[in-house]
Amino acid sequence: MAGIVQFENVGLRYGTGAETLSDLSFSLAQGGFYFLTGPSGAGKTSLLKLLYLAQRPSRGSIHLFGEDVVQLRRARLPGFRRRIGMVFQDFRLIPHLSAFDNIALPLRIAGVDERDLVTPVREMLAWVGLADRASARPPTLSGGEQQRVAIARAVIGRPEILVADEPTGNVDPEMAARLLHLFDALNTLGTTIIVATHDIHLLSRVASANVMRLDRGQLHDPTGALRYPPRAASAVVDMPVRSPA
Amino acid sequence: MMMGASLADRRLLPEGRLAGPMPWVIAIMMFLTALALAGGLAMGNASARLGQDLGRQVTIQIVVADPQRREQEAQAVLRLLGRQDGVTVVHRLAEAEMQALLRPWLGNAGLDHDLPLPAMIDLDLDAGGRARFDAIAKAVTAVAPHARLDDHASWLVPLVGLIRSLGMLAGGIVALMVGATAAAVVLAARSALNTHRQTIDVMHMMGATDVQVARLFQRRLALDALFGATLGLVSAVAVILLIGRRIAEIGSGLVGSIELPSSAWAALLTLPLVAGLLALAVARITVQRALGRTL
Numbered sequence: 247m248a249g250i251v252q253f254e255n256v257g258l259r260y261g262t263g264a265e266t267l268s269d270l271s272f273s274l275a276q277g278g279f280y281f282l283t284g285p286s287g288a289g290k291t292s293l294l295k296l297l298y299l300a301q302r303p304s305r306g307s308i309h310l311f312g313e314d315v316v317q318l319r320r321a322r323l324p325g326f327r328r329r330i331g332m333v334f335q336d337f338r339l340i341p342h343l344s345a346f347d348n349i350a351l352p353l354r355i356a357g358v359d360e361r362d363l364v365t366p367v368r369e370m371l372a373w374v375g376l377a378d379r380a381s382a383r384p385p386t387l388s389g390g391e392q393q394r395v396a397i398a399r400a401v402i403g404r405p406e407i408l409v410a411d412e413p414t415g416n417v418d419p420e421m422a423a424r425l426l427h428l429f430d431a432l433n434t435l436g437t438t439i440i441v442a443t444h445d446i447h448l449l450s451r452v453a454s455a456n457v458m459r460l461d462r463g464q465l466h467d468p469t470g471a472l473r474y475p476p477r478a479a480s481a482v483v484d485m486p487v488r489s490p491a
Numbered sequence: 492m493m494m495g496a497s498l499a500d501r502r503l504l505p506e507g508r509l510a511g512p513m514p515w516v517i518a519i520m521m522f523l524t525a526l527a528l529a530g531g532l533a534m535g536n537a538s539a540r541l542g543q544d545l546g547r548q549v550t551i552q553i554v555v556a557d558p559q560r561r562e563q564e565a566q567a568v569l570r571l572l573g574r575q576d577g578v579t580v581v582h583r584l585a586e587a588e589m590q591a592l593l594r595p596w597l598g599n600a601g602l603d604h605d606l607p608l609p610a611m612i613d614l615d616l617d618a619g620g621r622a623r624f625d626a627i628a629k630a631v632t633a634v635a636p637h638a639r640l641d642d643h644a645s646w647l648v649p650l651v652g653l654i655r656s657l658g659m660l661a662g663g664i665v666a667l668m669v670g671a672t673a674a675a676v677v678l679a680a681r682s683a684l685n686t687h688r689q690t691i692d693v694m695h696m697m698g699a700t701d702v703q704v705a706r707l708f709q710r711r712l713a714l715d716a717l718f719g720a721t722l723g724l725v726s727a728v729a730v731i732l733l734i735g736r737r738i739a740e741i742g743s744g745l746v747g748s749i750e751l752p753s754s755a756w757a758a759l760l761t762l763p764l765v766a767g768l769l770a771l772a773v774a775r776i777t778v779q780r781a782l783g784r785t786l
Contacts, residue, residue: 299696327696332697351693351694
């Protein structure tokens, strides 16, 4: 079956320098859980940028949700981006907005009525353990709390793909485990998860995860799962709200 | 889509409507624009009024030292004009009116009765009379060889031309000010884009369209422009009223013709709204163009 993400001979070059990413060809199954790992400078963030449509490749083709996004008209990009949730390495929370407003942002962008977003945002705050920090602004939150707000913001719109860049980089091991549990729960509900991480200990925490290893812009496939996605697409269902384990 | 109005959306850009110099720059430009526009409209009104009078008024002076002869010629002219088609008003200035005209120049001491004053007759012509002016003038000089005809058009034409030129200059200044206001909004929009780049990037990555992002900026910039324009207009109106009072104090019919009709006041009062809409449109175009250069 066709993957939710398909790369064919993708290369990325910034300016006139050498290629940051070379000849990437892989397919990610809908509902899969993928770790993207590799040393610093390997190109993980660049690959994620291609995935969340912040960058176009220099060559090759990328299909997301069955459509070629390289040739996609710019005006159609927002519609695709709304189907992708991102957790940035530096969180990119809007500092003058409260945790509530940061989490509500994707819903507001999607045009959800104010009356209809209060409940899901409050439930999401509870889900990431920040129910009592709804009105706090990011500068007053700890690194771990900011991380959780960023994750809540990424998943509030029930994205079909969740892309996370070093999501556990700023939290203690206990919180890292909790966050990973959140991702796993999302994945169970049908969201395709792609997590870039340096932390090799994370890799063993999700039994069903595949590992993509990038090294100097080249993709290695230690599990062999990338060309032959391990499982069929699972239906995306409404995500129930629940407290973290 | 709700990005245009809700309080939550407004919070996306930090409040501080008067942050930055744009409102004050627009206030200054609106002050100058309103003065230029008021000047232009007043000049236009004056030139229109003077233009109506252009072909209408003629003064006949009978300049002869002999008072008997002067009176004979004056009476002959009055009889002639009473029979002429196209002459709507004939008014001979009385002795008291003549002295009132001369008093500012000669003072009371100079107005003794030995001073020979010309006989002066004002007449108004209608369109037909204007067309027959040469024939009327010839008839007048035939019965009154010492008559001099002073056609007001001969000196009002260049004056009206000057006033129209000043009006056009004012119009040009208004156009330049509109351009400068638009430029100020462009600079403010670009500055705001740079300031809020991170917020915009995050919104974009979450699927915000250019129109959604532009709405945030256009609303803010339009409100800033509206504030600045209102401030500038209020200041300008105060100055215009002050100048109007000074003009009224002069009491000259010619200078008094420079006044703002009610339609001009209405035009002035729409300026802040025009500035706000201009800022809205310019901000939208600027932001969308800038965003269009990104992915």
